[in-house]
Amino acid sequence: MSMPAQSDGDKLHVVTSDHMSPGRILAGRTLVWSAAVLLAVMLIAQALYEFEVISFGFENWRPVLYAYLLWAIAMGVAQVLIRGEQGKRALFVLPAVLFVVSMVIFPMLFGLYISFTDWNLASVTGRKFNGLDNFRQMLSDPFYWNALLNMVYYVAAIAVEYIIAFGLALLLNADIRARKFFRVALLLPLMLSPVAVSWMVGKSMMEIRFGPLARLGRFLGWESPSFFGTPEVARLAIMVMDAWTFIPFMMIMILAGLQALPKEVLEAAKVDGATAWQSFWEVIFPLMLPVSITAIVIRIIFKLKLADIIINVTSGGPGGATDSVTSFIFREYRDRSNVGYGTLLAMVYLVLIIVFILMLLSGVNRWMRRTSQGGFG
Amino acid sequence: MSGQTTQIFSDAEPDLAYRAKWYTERALIYGALIFWAFICLFPIYWTVTTSFKIAPDVMRGNLVPWVDFEPQWRGWRSLGLSPNTISETSTVREEFLKRFMNSVITSLSASMLAVTLGSLAAYGLSRFSYRFGFMRNSDISFFFLSQMILPPVVLALPFLILYKELALLDSRIGIILLYTLMVLPIVIWIMRDQFSAIPIELEEAALVDGLSVWGAFVQIVLPIALPGMVAAFILSLVLTWNEYFFAALLTSTDAKTLPVMVASQTGSQGINWWSMAALSTAAIAPLVVIGVVLERYIIKGMAAGAGK
Numbered sequence: 001m002s003m004p005a006q007s008d009g010d011k012l013h014v015v016t017s018d019h020m021s022p023g024r025i026l027a028g029r030t031l032v033w034s035a036a037v038l039l040a041v042m043l044i045a046q047a048l049y050e051f052e053v054i055s056f057g058f059e060n061w062r063p064v065l066y067a068y069l070l071w072a073i074a075m076g077v078a079q080v081l082i083r084g085e086q087g088k089r090a091l092f093v094l095p096a097v098l099f100v101v102s103m104v105i106f107p108m109l110f111g112l113y114i115s116f117t118d119w120n121l122a123s124v125t126g127r128k129f130n131g132l133d134n135f136r137q138m139l140s141d142p143f144y145w146n147a148l149l150n151m152v153y154y155v156a157a158i159a160v161e162y163i164i165a166f167g168l169a170l171l172l173n174a175d176i177r178a179r180k181f182f183r184v185a186l187l188l189p190l191m192l193s194p195v196a197v198s199w200m201v202g203k204s205m206m207e208i209r210f211g212p213l214a215r216l217g218r219f220l221g222w223e224s225p226s227f228f229g230t231p232e233v234a235r236l237a238i239m240v241m242d243a244w245t246f247i248p249f250m251m252i253m254i255l256a257g258l259q260a261l262p263k264e265v266l267e268a269a270k271v272d273g274a275t276a277w278q279s280f281w282e283v284i285f286p287l288m289l290p291v292s293i294t295a296i297v298i299r300i301i302f303k304l305k306l307a308d309i310i311i312n313v314t315s316g317g318p319g320g321a322t323d324s325v326t327s328f329i330f331r332e333y334r335d336r337s338n339v340g341y342g343t344l345l346a347m348v349y350l351v352l353i354i355v356f357i358l359m360l361l362s363g364v365n366r367w368m369r370r371t372s373q374g375g376f377g
Numbered sequence: 378m379s380g381q382t383t384q385i386f387s388d389a390e391p392d393l394a395y396r397a398k399w400y401t402e403r404a405l406i407y408g409a410l411i412f413w414a415f416i417c418l419f420p421i422y423w424t425v426t427t428s429f430k431i432a433p434d435v436m437r438g439n440l441v442p443w444v445d446f447e448p449q450w451r452g453w454r455s456l457g458l459s460p461n462t463i464s465e466t467s468t469v470r471e472e473f474l475k476r477f478m479n480s481v482i483t484s485l486s487a488s489m490l491a492v493t494l495g496s497l498a499a500y501g502l503s504r505f506s507y508r509f510g511f512m513r514n515s516d517i518s519f520f521f522l523s524q525m526i527l528p529p530v531v532l533a534l535p536f537l538i539l540y541k542e543l544a545l546l547d548s549r550i551g552i553i554l555l556y557t558l559m560v561l562p563i564v565i566w567i568m569r570d571q572f573s574a575i576p577i578e579l580e581e582a583a584l585v586d587g588l589s590v591w592g593a594f595v596q597i598v599l600p601i602a603l604p605g606m607v608a609a610f611i612l613s614l615v616l617t618w619n620e621y622f623f624a625a626l627l628t629s630t631d632a633k634t635l636p637v638m639v640a641s642q643t644g645s646q647g648i649n650w651w652s653m654a655a656l657s658t659a660a661i662a663p664l665v666v667i668g669v670v671l672e673r674y675i676i677k678g679m680a681a682g683a684g685k
Contacts, residue, residue, distance in 0.1 A: 010504065012581065088589070093497070095498075096497065097520075099561070100558065167409075171409055183676070185414040187668060189420075193639075204650060204653070212438065212440075244420075256679070304526075307529075325528075325530070330625075346534065349530070
């Protein structure tokens with residue numbers, strides 16, 4: 001885009017009279033502040049009731065939520081009242097911002113508080129602040145470190161997924177008949193819920209006695225095909241199932257990239273007498289790097305949330321060999337109701353993820369800049 | 378006369394070699410595609426056929442119906458969905474239908490909410506410049522998109538306690554809100570792409586003609602962006618229909634969704650393969666249909682980021 005820098009102005013210019021009558025502004029301010037006061041009063045009253053300072057209050061916090069919603073609506077209306085046309089523009093983004101802030105920032109702050117308590121839903125003694133105890137427990141928890149290590153293996157498996165996905169995308173991009181059939185067939189695994197896949201593949205096809213995959217294994221000379229007996233094989237089986245579901249995702253992204261490639265460049269390579277291998281390796285692959293990196297980064301983000309299949313097929317076994325961080329924390333809650341410790345583990349995981357993704361992105365950026373400076377051809 | 382039947386031009390040696398190469402290449406491409414299509418489709422085929430098997434068929438590893446084994450309604454009968462039980466009352470079927478409806482309602486509402494919120498935000502961000510405190514447009518975009526990184530597990534336990542206090546635990550609304558949050562970044566990602574592809578001149582013309590900003594958005598931009606919105610909606614639908622983690626933690630009796638029901642059945646000892654297969658088939662059927670019919674939109678949605 002050769003457009004001049006427009007970061008300061010709107011792309012869509014609107015000529016408006018920005019003069020608001022003082023009465024209108026006052027009405028807007030009154031509206032938003034009265035809603036805020038109502039919310040604050042209800043919040044404080046309910047908090048006092050919860051801590052048994054006062055004896056009257058609501059059964060739960062739901063009315064406070066309604067007051068919050070009321071405040072959010074008042075906020076939107078006030079934007080239009082006070083700022084007129086500018087306010088109407090703010091209404092495009094305001095609902096989503098308020099929604100995300102109230103659904104993420106507030107629970108995160110609350111979670112931060114929980115993670116420094118010994119909050120256990122099963123204990124009757126209630127909760128208390130226990131400082132860094134959870135953190136110390138985490139440092140000496142071999143299962144958590146093991147789960148983190150497993151995440152490294154799981155993320156590394158994306159390399160193989162990427163190669164397969166690229167190959168399939170090239171095949172689908174070739175001049176073939178029944179393209180629509182193949183595209184639908186190759187896309188279908190992505191439609192299936194991981195829970196259903198856990199049963200369909202993990203529990204039935206990989207079943208030791210009757211499962212078709214076990215039969216195939218015996219046919220190929222594997223003495224006792226057990227997919228979840230040894231740590232390495234079990235981890236591999238989880239990787240295969242996850243790959244099966246998500247390869248279509250990368251495949252479609254790469255396919256879209258392939259179809260957007262400039263035709264002239266490919267023609268030129270052909271005219272210059274490049275073999276298929278040369279035109280792939282020296283033309284297509286470099287041109288596809290940006291798309292590939294987007295696909296891989298998004299796939300990594302999805303992979304870091306891996307849990308459903310593990311929870312349903314192995315529950316982390318044998319001996320925690322297949323545990324992902326998410327499935328480990330899930331069991332920490334399910335088996336021990338240990339909310340405080342589980343939340344701390346999740347928070348640490350989040351910090352690690354953010355650091356990892358930021359490093360990844362800056363590394364990718366630097367590398368891309370270097371390769372584009374060098375140029376190809 | 379004979380001149381017409383005899384071949385005048387014959388392929389030279391290099392041309393023949395070229396054609397042979399072409400044929401092997403074709404064979405390899407189709408071979409690989411068919412092999413992978415088989416890998417993708419076999420588990421689905423296996424599940425659907427197993428739902429019509431009885432114990433001996435499963436043990437013998439019979440694969441082809443009517444050839445290897447006689448299809449039976451055993452699995453479907455246990456769900457109350459076979460032809461002879463469909464008219465009778467069945468508690469299992471009621472349970473299943475309840476879960477099914479929960480899944481339908483939560484995934485449809487969450488996708489609708491996410492597409493509404495996300496489209497509005499994406500449009501605003503692609504047309505106007507905002508300033509919320511220190512945050513500019515690019516910061517706001519990044520704030521939305523960065524939610525994609527957030528693993529569900531970070532929010533799950535705080536939400537468990539918050540929802541308990543708000544009496545939203547085990548309610549559809551609670552699940553819908555979380556699912557909306559989950560797919561919102563993806564919707565914004567897709568829709569930003571869609572809106573920036575629409576020329577601004579269209580809206581400028583509409584504004585000159587006297588429409589307001591919102592009027593231009595609803596009457597001019599939305600109809601053009603509709604295919605993109607459908608793509609975002611379908612993709613959200615797939616993700617929310619399949620969601621398991623939040624549903625497993627935050628629902629128990631009333632709002633339990635289909636994946637949680639499927640998962641709770643696999644956990645029990647001595648699973649009946651046929652009824653599990655029938656249940657899995659019923660759980661994946663809607664999305665398989667959507668995948669086959671609306672494949673175009675799913676691909677469009679996922680390709681949105683690849684062109685950049």
